[in-house]
Amino acid sequence: MAKFLTRGMLKALFVILILTFINVYIPPLSIFTVFLWPLPVITVTVRNGMDRALKLVLVAALVNGLVFQNALVALYTIIGFGLIGFAIGGALAEGFTPFKTLIISIMAVLFSILTNYYALHFLIGFDFNTLLQEMAANFTQIGGMLGYGLDVEEWVAFVRSVIPSALVIGSIIFGSIVYYLSVNFLNIRRDEDNRFEVYKPFRYWRFPAWLITSGLVISLFFLDSVFFLNLQIVFLFLSFIQGLSLAIYYLVESGNKAFLWALILFFGFLIHIMVLPVAILGLVDMWFNLRRFKK
Structure with a gap:
């Protein structure tokens, strides 16, 4: 076992067990810990290689299944956070660009959600x-x-x-958070010269104006189509994201961190009211570059 699992892998296995316990038995905390679940796998993938990371995932799945007496927990260890962590860690280990790694993170989350759904449907007859x-x-x-x-x-x-757009939006949110958490966590103990390059901070996020605007305009003429309805929802979400990043940009530049946290809490409680105004703000920023970025 000592040769099979290194000391770092044993630590990662212990962390996985703790996070699994929290997610299974303390659901309110899982809102936060679910984003940390892939971190041990990502860390082992980067530091010890993909082969040992795969061994860690398989051992963690077996241990989780035995400890929590739940085959579904063991399954999620492999095709849930294990798959996501393996994908992100592999992208970082291979030296992919920050943007490509971010996209891989988002796609891994989407693939994991779909894989989990079909696995549950096949194993226990889960019907959405x-x-x-x-x-x-x-x-x-x-x-x-x-x-x-x-x-x-x-x-x-x-x-x-609207399930397709919900899956895409959920994957963007979850994948982005896990990406930023993992890269910044890995950089803590790395020398400045060996740190992973991080994709631009959220406050600098921007999306192509022509693509988003044309997609929104075209979708207005085909709202009876499920495809264009989902397209409109996704593009409105991206517009909202840019509007939110613009607001955070000016708050950070002003140095008013207290107001920044107040804004985040405000959006947390009233997000359904503010989506459209912030999305419109994002569209305006796409065309008029309110942050005065150099093109």
């Missing part, structure tokens, strides 16, 4: 449509108590139609 029906029934019951109704079939049809 049934879940939607049950959720709609609960909302209908609550709505009846509050004095308003819900068209169950219409709600289920809408949610089902």
